[in-house]
Amino acid sequence: MPGLVHVVDDDASFRTAVERRLKLAGYEVEKYSSAQTLLDRLVAFERPGCVLLDVRMPGLNGLELQSRLIELRSILPIVFVTGHADIPTTVRAIRAGAEDLLIKPASSEQLIDAIERALARHESARSHRGKLDAILALLATLTPRERQVFDLIVRGKINKQVAGALGTTERTVKAHRHEVMEKMRVHSLAELVLIAERLGLIDPNENSES
């Protein structure tokens, strides 16, 4: 897959050597001499890509950068490449969502294999985020009243209960319900509930309230 690999390592010769190998493999490369430099520059984060990152660096280390990126809601996958791998560090990195952790010297095959997995993951993450953004845009078109109806029906309230809660008639509720389904582009309540779950508005594991 095409992609932009952000290489972060304080070792200049490593950065240059990796850049050469990755460009040969067909990737684009941006280099950063430190984690802070990456954060400061923040270039092209929206482009399909991933981060190739050392663990031990002066200043902000690799794991700290990983945390910062998570705080910034970055979905760029990270492949750690380090000369100092121990089990706790590896487990921490992977638990925090790293695609992989490779030990220097890593072969081109290992690097490319990990990068390809990272790029594929980035693509599906971008696609998922895109779909969520689209759903949020539809939700924003609901009037406040329609939004109230939406919130109640996805929690299993029937029209009568909704009418009671909002101080209106069942007939009005039905009309709002119809509008909500139209605007959210769904054909069933089940689809609407799925949307609510995806947006984190309701917890799929909770029992519906009576």
Next chain:
Amino acid sequence: MSAQRASVILDIDLNNQSGLDLRRQLADGGVQLPVILITGNDNDAKRSAAIKSGCIAYLTKPFSARSLIEPVEKVRAALF
């Protein structure tokens, strides 16, 4: 044995016996741990046998750190 959720990672290609045989012995002895099977030489027969034995993951070398850690994490989270 520790009460913590544990898992066993077994190389199928052990010297004296196959990881699958060892796994069977453990099961016969009442050890009910989730097993991750690993091999350096994948083939269809081995893969089927491994999966039939009910392992939670089957990894072929070389495998990523993530592919090993993910199943172990699931055991910790009691998803297995």
